[in-house]
Amino acid sequence: MAKFDTPSLANSAPNTETAQWRDYLELTKPKVVAMLLLTAMVGMCLAVPSLPPAHVVILGLLGIGMQSAAAAVFNHVIDQRIDRQMQRTIHRPVAKGRVGTSQALAFGGLLMVAGFALLWVLNALVAWLTFASLIGYAVVYTVWLKHATPQNIVIGGLAGAMPPLLGWVAVTGTLDPHALLLVMLIFTWTPPHFWALAIHREKDYAKAGVPMLPVTHGVEFTKTMILHYTLLLVVVGLLPWLAGMSGLIYLFGSLALNLGFAWYAWQLKFNDRKGLAWQTFKYSIWHVFGLFVALLADHAWRAIG
Numbered sequence: 001m002a003k004f005d006t007p008s009l010a011n012s013a014p015n016t017e018t019a020q021w022r023d024y025l026e027l028t029k030p031k032v033v034a035m036l037l038l039t040a041m042v043g044m045c046l047a048v049p050s051l052p053p054a055h056v057v058i059l060g061l062l063g064i065g066m067q068s069a070a071a072a073v074f075n076h077v078i079d080q081r082i083d084r085q086m087q088r089t090i091h092r093p094v095a096k097g098r099v100g101t102s103q104a105l106a107f108g109g110l111l112m113v114a115g116f117a118l119l120w121v122l123n124a125l126v127a128w129l130t131f132a133s134l135i136g137y138a139v140v141y142t143v144w145l146k147h148a149t150p151q152n153i154v155i156g157g158l159a160g161a162m163p164p165l166l167g168w169v170a171v172t173g174t175l176d177p178h179a180l181l182l183v184m185l186i187f188t189w190t191p192p193h194f195w196a197l198a199i200h201r202e203k204d205y206a207k208a209g210v211p212m213l214p215v216t217h218g219v220e221f222t223k224t225m226i227l228h229y230t231l232l233l234v235v236v237g238l239l240p241w242l243a244g245m246s247g248l249i250y251l252f253g254s255l256a257l258n259l260g261f262a263w264y265a266w267q268l269k270f271n272d273r274k275g276l277a278w279q280t281f282k283y284s285i286w287h288v289f290g291l292f293v294a295l296l297a298d299h300a301w302r303a304i305g
Ligand code: HEM
Pocket: 031, 032, 035, 036, 039, 088, 153, 156, 157, 158, 160, 161, 186, 190, 193, 194, 197, 285, 288
């Protein structure tokens, strides 16, 4: 790996190796999409008092999953130059040349069209909103925002925060302000999720010339912002309960998880121990998983109760 450290080699033409199915899977960012689908499923369940119809869940998750995966594939194609400059991403299939740009575009295009068609069967609103999220991530964030401002992931985070609302609309066909509260949860979670990683990978982003907050405003300022967002998340986390969407299981679950996130952020800011940024990033992933499982468990409890 070390041989790619020098900028000249990092920028050189990619290797041409044979693509395997694993490369195509990697292009879809499967773990991120799996988490997005969990949040979409929670949106579907909370849209109705008990359980949504099985065919809506299946078609909806397939459609939202395919469109999210397509967005991830396009992100790999568009970012291939900067991916070749960062240690974390240097081995990605398009960056390395194992999957060519046109093959990746064809794969992404297929996923996009198939996903749109599946959602169209449910209702036009969910199909268009999901497509707008795809454009939001693959074009607005990846092409423009990422290189334009250190607030890139705050604004661009909206696309990744949309799945609970998309799930909700898949079931009801209409927009509901309650679904926006779930969007707000992920929207507030995204900056501390990403900036913790950006501190850990600051050198990567500086080398690739991407204006992430730790690069433009320094690590200390970024830590302060992370702490602010986690404290805001404690408050935003109360909203689903205050709005009557959830009960005590969610309330106490979210309080524990959000205070835990704030504790990590506090340590990151005021303790110089090495590795805290990476630990905070890892925690953020378990945190968002726990938050949506708590919403689901709470809903199931109320549905049978
Ligand atoms: C603009 C918004 C977001 C940005 C910039 C962002 C950034 C990132 C980055 C750079 C990684 C890769 C870390 C690595 O390579 O080790 C990552 C991992 C991850 N993110 Fe995010 N993220 C965003 C939104 C989301 C959302 C909305 C979710 C789900 C709710 C999510 C879930 C995950 C998961 C599960 C991983 C771990 C993936 C793995 O281990 O392969 N992210 N995120």
